[in-house]
Amino acid sequence: MNVNIMDMMDRTQKGFERRLRTFQIVALALFVVLAGRLWQLQVMRGDYFKSRSAANRLAxxxxxxxxxxxxxxxxxxxxxxxxxxxxxxxxxxxxxxxxxxxxxxxxxxxxxxxxxxxxxxxxxxxxxxxxxxxxxxxxxxxxxxxxxxxxxxxxxxxxxxxxxxxxxxxxxxxxxxxxxxxxxxxxxxxxxxxxxxxxxxxxxxxxxxxxxxxxxxxxxxxxxxxxxxxxxxxxxxxxxxxxxxxxxxxTIDARVQQAAEEALRSQLQVLQAGKYKSARAGAAVAIDPRTGEVLALAAEPGYDPGWFVPRISEEQWRRVSTGASALFNRAVSGAYPPGSTFKPFTAMAALESGLVSLDEKFLCTPSASSRYFGMRCAAWSSGRAHGHQNLAQGMVNSCNVVFYELGRRLTADQMAAMAKAFGLSYPTGLRFTPPEAAGAVPDSAEREFMPGERLSYAIGQQITVTPLQMAAAYGGIAMRGPIYVPHLVRQILTPEGSVLDDMAPELARSANLSKKTWDFLHASLAEVTRTGTAAAGYAGFPVPVAGKTGTAQSPPGDSHAWFAGWAPASDPEIVVAVLIERGGGGGTSAVPVARAIMEAYFGVLPPVD
Amino acid sequence: MLIERRLLKNLDFALLGAVICAILFGCAMIYSATRWNVRLTSSNPCLYVKKQAAAAVVGAVASIVVLGIDYRYLARFANVLYVAGIVLLASVFVLGTPSKGAMSWIRIGPVAIQPSEYAKIAVVIGLAAYLVQQDDLSTLSSFIVPAILALVPMGLVIAENDLGSALVLAPVFFAMMYAAGADPKLLGLIIGVGLFVIVPFSYFFLLKEHQQMRILVFFNPGLDPRGFGWNVTQSVIAIGSGGFAGKGFGQSTQARLNFLPEHHTDFIFSVIAEELGFLGAIASLALLFFIVRRGYGVAQSARDRFGSLVAVGLTTIMLVHIFVNVGMTMNVSPCTGIPLPFFSAGGSSLIATMLGVALLQSIHMRRKKIVF
Missing domain, CATH: 3.90.1310.10 (Penicillin-binding protein 2a (Domain 2))
Incomplete structure (x- = not known):
């Protein structure tokens, strides 16, 4: 055999074997690729894919x-x-x-x-x-x-x-x-x-x-x-x-709450049937002034929260949300001029600044009008006048002339300062939704007051307050200074009944006035329910009550009716503020509601007609 | 006796053992992957294992027959075998039933066979028989005939709408050409043209929309995670969530809750990796690559070049199947419906793979004696 051919054959045979070895190498390389990818997926990123797999299957x-x-x-x-x-x-x-x-x-x-x-x-x-x-x-x-x-x-x-x-x-x-x-x-x-x-x-x-x-x-x-x-x-x-x-x-007492709501509702019905067609809404707040515990917080018109379960019908929604909306809680969100229920604050400001003595006499007669920019006393419209009145008589009879005179002597800032000392213009701190309205007590920092405006300031026509604020402020008068943060929740319990949270009374502020001023206020406001503007409404009520009526003008409609007061007069347990929107006179429209609330609180039977 | 005892002693027992291990391993995983699926198994948790075992028995009997035949006779009848393979492929168009969009199955009573699995073997034999006769494979013109031999069956399988199975033949063709001594530069050129000219051309002009989608999803599985990307995304989650040690045999949540589709066929590897973790997955991969290495070993020790080329072709079929299938489960290769040899449930795939191994053994038994 030719050597050359042998050589060549040998070479091609060697080449063939080399080529076959290549396959082993390629196979090994592919194995390494797959094994590397496995390592990457399972070992390096295993935890990630474990969570992906769990997310797939667990819901x-x-x-x-x-x-x-x-x-x-x-x-x-x-x-x-x-x-x-x-x-x-x-x-x-x-x-x-x-x-x-x-x-x-x-x-x-x-x-x-x-x-x-x-x-x-x-x-x-x-x-x-x-x-x-x-x-x-x-x-x-x-x-x-x-x-x-x-x-x-x-x-x-x-x-x-x-x-x-x-x-x-x-x-x-x-x-x-x-x-x-x-x-x-x-x-x-x-x-x-x-x-x-x-x-x-x-x-x-x-x-x-x-x-x-x-x-x-x-x-x-x-x-x-x-x-x-x-x-x-x-x-x-x-x-x-x-x-x-x-x-x-x-802190709510269901009996007092119910009495407040029923009294408001029936009073609104009576008013609508009579002179005050647009009296559709009102609010009543009752607080224990010693602690700030709210005993009743009623707002009319109201609603049954059960209407919203599982969801409210369109018709019901229209009913609660239109007209005098039930969704607007007037007790905390409604700010109204306080009218004559502000007079105690004017009196306090005047007494504390020494601008009036308790013996001083004021003459209430229509001719006095010229002295007060043509402004009038409410009594004149019925053809009467209060005549000579001292400060106490002016409070009992709610004589505007007396307070015009105080307004003439006082600056707006003095009156505003006294109102603010009792928390007016500030939220009371009640934990509630919606958040309460703050009301407004303007002073000279805000705007200048014409002399006539100071007079109307003195009778509560230049500021606005909420019924809740009014109850809290009157609580301060009742307690001779301390005002507690009103609160609605006494305790929070676990479902098993153990105490999670206990609400302690929290002092919001304390008004610091002379004993003479406090004595004067307690005496004159107690007299209001005996012989004054609330006497008819409280006739025969066995517990002495101190308070003040208010008829806040709010043109063009009818006035808002107010009453704010406490009982027992000398040892306060409950302070009540009642407001009836467009309800007319406080003495006739608001007092019966306050009385009904106090009847429920003291367990007194209502008067027999 | 069908086979001489002397020859039987020459069997590659390591290869035999590895194949038996792989089939048993596969049966266990098929059981694990299907026993929950009442709809699939008609409440018989062993249904698929039984089917697979039956196929293994058929495959074993057929293998014994193959072992008895001296592979060198095959070279003589290569033309007949090749033509028979082509006819088998073509018969699908007459006798076939469509399944999952592909027209690649022939149903005979309860048995469905997939001719392309068997035809691949015939193509390898035909190609090998042609190539051993060629002295010179250094010119482009010398590539024409072998290319036609490979392209005809590929075209038929593509026409059956089974692109994945068809593409397996391309690497097999290049591997056999390379082994047969084709000019590597020319081969490289053709592969390059194929990759950079024919593939993009086909992608834009020949591929159907769902096939294009599969390619796109390969590059970005997040593209359509609830649609085309679903299988691969879920498979990667299954494999990754197996971690190092796995969730335990029979504990695949991805398969049991059907997040992983085709979990007993195309995605059986994902079930292995999820249940047995990195350890089990690497073990099964090692087993498969051991078989592949023995296959190429048969090529190296074969008595003649025909035997070597057939061994290269058959082993490359397995290698491509393994790489494409396992790669698909890990988003290393695009998603095609190619089964994992020995593991995926499916009679045709198992029997054809076993026949291939039997041919390898037949070549090995008659190998040249190594003289030390």
Whole structure:
């Protein structure tokens, strides 16, 4: 054999073997690539993918916690939670969707389109939660629940869930005070999302329900379920039971509250039937001046928070939100000129600055009008005049001339300072939603006062106050100085009843006046209910009462009727402020309401006509 | 006796053992992946394992027959085999039933066979038989005939709408050409033209929309995570969540809850990796690459070049299947419906792979004696 050919063959054979070895190397390289990728995915990023895998399969279904109770100071339940039924759909479980939805439409009395829209809203879109049941009918009436349950064989995609709903056993009682609960709004969700609220949650919207939401809401439980790739639940992995909300023990006395509301309502009816057609709203506040505990906080017109459960109908909404809106709580949010109920403050300012002596006589006669820029005393319109009056008589009879004269002597700043010393123009500090109105007590820093304006300042026409502020300020007069922060909640209890929080009385401010001034005020204001402008309203009332009526002009309509006072006169336990919007004279329109409140507080029978 | 005892002693027992291990391992994982799926198994958790075992038995019997045949006879009948393979592929258009968009199955009673799996072997034999006769593969014109031999079956498989299976033949063709002594520069040029000219051209003008989507999703699985990217995204989650030690045999949540589709066929590797972790996944990969290395070893020790080329072709088929399938589960290669040899549930794939291994053994048994 030729050597050359042998050589060549040998070389090609060597080349062939070299080429075959290449395959081993390529195979090894590919193995390394795959093994490296495995290492990267499983060892380096394993934890990340473990969480991705868990997120795939685990879903959380919340269990609503029952809201906390709201009870009055003696334990009477004002708001509670009841278990009720919700009919919900699990669309993945439908066997015959069209047929089932049609059957449901008959049973629930809902249109097919409406049912389909609710299911779509739950399962589709960016915010869809397909493994959670779509709520079709909340708080379903028992007879409907029963009908659905009877058809459960034909409705595999329908479930009936038990859920807590808010319940208000006393209906309208303390409605605007308690407030109401509704579905969380997009705005609220944005603000409160960090606190664990979710899109379908209910939340206190106003009143105590809102202000003490953090205590009342409780802690929702959660069921951890496993779902498959079609979002069908496959089993339960774990469960955390819900914890009910805390109990609010109010300072409110339900009997006093009820008396205040009933008296306001019936008084409004009487006024509307008579001279004051536009008397549609009012407010009454009762406080224990020794502690600041609010015994009653009534606002009319009111509403039943139960109207909002599970959601308010359009018709009801129109009723509460239009005209004299029930959603405007006049006791804390309404600022009105105080009229003559401001006269004690004018008197205090004058006495403390020595601009008047208790013996000084003032002459109330129509001819005095020229001295006071043509301004008149209320008595003149009935053809009478008060004649010679000292300061005490001027207070008892609410003689404007006496206070015009004080207004002439005092500066606006002196009157404003006295009003502010009793907290007027400042929020009282009540924890409540909506936040209270501050009212307005202007002084020279704000604007200049013409001489005539100082006169009307003296009779309470230049400032505005809320009924709550008026009750708190009169509490200060009753207590001879100290004014406590009004508060509505006495205690917060756990669902089991142990004390979570105890509210101690908190001193807001203290007015520091001479004993002579205090004595004068206590004596003259007690006389108001015996022989003065409130005497008719308090005739026969067994407990001595001190107070002041007010008829605040508010052109162009009728005047606002006021009364503010306390009882017992010498040993105050309760201070009351009553306002009736466009209710006319304080003595006739507001005093009966204050009396009814005090009757309830002292357990006194109403007068027999 | 069908086979001489002397030859039997020459079997590659390591390869045999590895194949048996892989098949048993695969059956266990198929059981784990399907036992939850009542709809798939009709409440018989062992249904798919039984099917796979039956295929393994058929494959074993067929393998014994193959072992008895001296592979060198195959060279003589290569033309017949090649043509038979082409006819088998073409018959799908007459006898086939469509499945998952591809027309690549023939159903005979309860058994469905996938001709392309078997045809690949015939193409390898045909190509090898042609290439051993060529002295010179250094010119472009010398590439024409082998290229036609490879392109005809590829075209048929593409026509069946099974692009993935067809593309497997491309690396097999290049591997055999390279082994047969084709000019590496020319091969490189052709691969380059293929990658940078034909692939983009095909992408824009020949691929259907769903095929284009698969390519796009390969580069960016987040593109359509609930649609085309779903399989790969979920597979990567399954594999990654297995971590180092895995969730435990039978504990794949991704498969059990159906997040991972095709978990007993194309994505069986994801189930292995999820349940047995890095340890189990690397073990199965090692097993498969051991088989591949033995396959190329057969090529190195074969008695003649025909045997070497057939061994290179058959082993490369396995390698491409393994790399493309495992790569797909980890988003290293695009998503194609290519099964994992020995592991994926599927009779045709298992039997064809076993036949390939039997051919390798047949070549190995008749290898040249190494003289020390």
């Amino acid at each position: 959380l279904v919340p269990i609503s916690a029952p809201r906390g109770l709201i009870v009055d100071r003696s334990g009477e339940t004002l708001a509670t939670s009841r278990m009720a039924y919700t009919v919900s759909a699990m669309p993945q479980e439908f066997r015959d969707r069209k047929g089932e939805v049609e059957l449901l439409s008959q049973l629930l009395g809902m249109a097919v389109d409406e049912i389909e829209a609710k299911i779509a809203g739950q399962t589709q879109g960016r915010h869809g939660i397909p493994y959670q049941p779509a709520r079709l009918l909340e708080d379903a009436p028992p007879q409907i629940v029963l009908k659905v349950a009877e058809h459960r064989i034909d409705l595999p995609g329908i479930i009936i869930e038990e859920e807590p709903y808010r319940s208000y056993p006393h209906g309208m009682l303390a409605g605007p005070l308690i407030g109401y609960v509704g579905q969380i709004s997009a705005e609220e969700l944005k603000q409160l999302g960090a606190l664990g609220y979710r899109g379908r949650d209910r939340i206190g919207k106003t009143g105590l329900e809102r202000e003490f939401e953090e205590y009342l809401r409780g802690q929702d439980g959660v069921t951890e379920i496993e779902v498959d790739s079609l979002s069908r639940p496959r089993g339960t992995v774990g469960c955390t039971e819900p914890v009910g909300g805390a109990t609010l023990v109010l």
